[in-house]
Amino acid sequence: MAKSILFFKKKKxxxxxxxGLSMGITITMLSLIVLIPLFSIIITLSDTTLEDFWQIISDEQTIAAYKVSLTCAGIAAAVNFIFGILLAWILTRYQFPMKRFxxxxxxxxxxxxxxxxxxxxTTLYSDKGWIGSIFSKWDIxxxxxxxxxxxxxIFIGIPFVVRSIQPVLEKLDLQYEEAxxxxxxxxxxxxxxIVLPEILPAALAGFGLAFARSIGEYGSVVFIAGNIPYETQITPLIIMNKLEQFNYSAATSIALVMLIFAFIILFSINLLQSLISRIANG
Amino acid sequence: MKQKRKQTQWLLIFIGIVFITIMLVLPLATVLVYALRQGWNAFYGAINDDYTKMALSLTLKTTIVVVMINTLFGIFASWAVTKYRFRIKHILTTLIDIPFSISPIIAGLVFILVFGRIGWAYPFLEKFDISIVFATPGVHIVTIFVTFPFVFRELVPIMTAQGSDEESAAALMGAGWIRIFRKITFPHIKWGLLYGMILCTARALGEFGAVSVVSGHLRGKTVTLPLHVEILFNEFKITSAFAVSSILVIIAVIILIMRNIVEYRVKKEER
Structure with missing residues (x-):
């Protein structure tokens, strides 16, 4: 106990x-709102045996959902990566009407x-929507x-890449390009x-954030997904379905897998970033 | 040469604008056009509905509670992290940032695991006859969770840039922390604080996934505006769903405009 107090002790x-007051409030609220609730995942899973856990998370339908989540989020983040660079570029380098808008x-x-x-x-891309009706002529x-x-x-990920690159592009010295x-x-x-190596770490950070966000996203995806098992069921939807069946241990197990995915993505992006900056700095 | 560069420039701008139009402008336009598809009367009817009003009032109440609590937390936490030096600063910042990288569904799930029927806090709550899950306190708590880091994240860079020399000087001269905060720190951070509060408001108003897990969809009781939109849409009341959405769109646009103004002030302050 004495040691743990020492951790929070300010340096002389x-x-x-x-x-004491600000740290006390911070730690208390952080524990009550974030840490203790998150810890409940582990408490709940302590009743589940490893075999059951494995069976739940490797269920065929669940694995199909991981695949849908990961491929769609990966493609979306890649699209945002390209268009994010393009948008950040035109917004910092060019002048055109309605730019501020x-x-x-x-x-x-x-x-x-x-x-x-x-x-x-969902409405826009359905058979009767403005864009969906165009594609439905070709049966798409x-x-x-x-x-x-x-x-x-793609929709929810747009701001991430653009906003990570923009400050870097704004600060970039023009003289190298001129030279x-x-x-x-x-x-x-x-x-x-010249430009790409400078903005690549920021762009990758944006890519990672967009990717992680897309995997966890529920609201904007659930309507357009349609919840068809093996086809368009995303991982958060599986968790939601398990919750509706009051199957809490299954919901929690899959949630843990999702948390691990998110962690791996953010960790590898961090790693990649530091690798790039190490190469860039010689 | 010059001619060719102009061409690529306009080509890039054109591609960018097309992308923005398809991905952002058309969805926004869809909401407004579909809301007014059956005329003003249908639009007004959907908005004047009792359930809509109740949902709106719950959403506004939740937003006020959440923004107040998270602003308070954000101020204390960023003060603690930036004005003092202690060992686990980095870990503390990472922990506060956790809600940002967690799926809203998981955010809702963890509160079910604490306060729900199977939760470890449930026997205690039952004793005192408090219900949190499938009731308004649950809606408040999950929304606090998902917007937890917003104010904190905005304040930390500003307070770090400002340093703590002025505060130290004031403390040497015997000022208490309330006075130091009010007279020295607050004037520096006020625009950043407002910016963080705006971001927090935007997210709190629109939170869907986490709230939908803990709310139980009790109409008129625990249904927020976004959940009300979902219910209407699933009942194929498309026009009503978009009419209610248009309230949220208008609020979102106002928030975007305020955000731009405040962001401009923050940047000016930093210079």
């Missing part, structure tokens, strides 16, 4: 009052409630398919050799 030489609009997926985004995308369905899920995940141009490098070569 600081005279600002209020340490476009810039503000990027945040829309953060501000718009996910359920509203969900029903709106978008709502209630994996394509629909991917589109919803390269004077020496006769093509625009594409300048982008690939």
């Amino acid at each position: 030489g600081n005279i600002i009052p209020g340490f 476009v810039d503000g609009l990027i945040e829309l997926p953060f501000a718009l409630p996910t359920a509203v985004a969900g029903i709106s995308l 369905k978008i709502s209630y398919t994996k394509t629909g899920i991917t589109i919803a995940m 390269a141009e004077v020496m006769g490098a093509s625009r594409f070569c300048i982008f690939r050799r």
Whole structure:
């Protein structure tokens, strides 16, 4: 106990009052709201044997759901990676009418409630919707398919990549590009050799955030997914179904798998980032 | 050469605008067009419905409670993390950030595991006849969880940049922490604080997944505006669903505009 108090003890030489109070409130609220509830996952799973746990998380339908979640989120994050770089580029380097409006609009997926985004995308891409009706002429369905899920995940991921790159591009010194141009490098070569290495770590961070967010996303994806087992069932939906059947241990087991996925993604992106910056710094 | 560069420039802008239009403008337009598809009367009827009003009032109450609590937490936590030096600072920051990277469904699930019928706190709650899951306190708590780091995250960089020299000087001269905060720290962070509160409001108003796990969908009692939209949509009352959505869209657009104004002020402050 004495040791744990020592951890929170401030180092000497600081005279600002209020340490005990602010730290006390912080730790108490953090424990009550975040840590103790999250710890309940472990408490609940302690009743489940390893065999049962494995059986639940490796159920055929559940594995199909992991695949749907991971592939759709991966494709969506990749699309956002490319368009995020493009959007950040035109927003920082070019002038065009309504630029401020476009810039503000990027945040829309953060501000718009996910359920509203969900029903709106579902309607837009259904057979009768503005975009869906165009594709239905060629017998292509978008709502209630994996394509629909991917589109919803692209929607929620747009701000992540754009907003990670924008500050980096704004700070980038133009003189290297100018020097390269004077020496006769093509625009594409300048982008690939000078700009891209600078923005790549930020872009990857955005990619990781968008990817992790898409896997966990529920509101905007659930309507367009349509909940067809093996086809368009995403992992959060499986958890929701288990909860509706009051199968709490199954829901918790799958939740743990999702948490591990999210952790692995964020960890590997961090690793990749530090690797890139190490290469960039020699 | 110059001509060619202009061409690529406009091509890139064109692609960007097309992407934004398809992915962002059309969904937004869909909400408004479908809400008014059957005329103003149908729109007004959907909004003037009793369940809609109850859902709106629950959503507003939840948002106020959540933003207040998280603002308080954000101020104390960012103060604790930036004004003092202690060992586990990095771990503490990471722990506070957890809700940001957790699926809303899991956020709802963990509170079922604590307060639900199988939860370890359930016998205690039953004794005092308190219900949290499938009741309004549950809606409040999960929303606090999902928006937990918002204010904190905005304040930490500002307070770190400001440093703690001024506070130390004031403390040396004998000022108490309330006075130090009010006179020194607050003026520095006020725009950042407002920015964090706006982000928190946006998320709290629209939270769907986590709330839908713990709310139990009791109409008129635990149904928030986003859940009400879901119910209407699943009942194929498309026009009503979009009419109610349009309330949320209008709030979202107002939040976006406020956010842009405040962001501009924050950037100005940092210079």
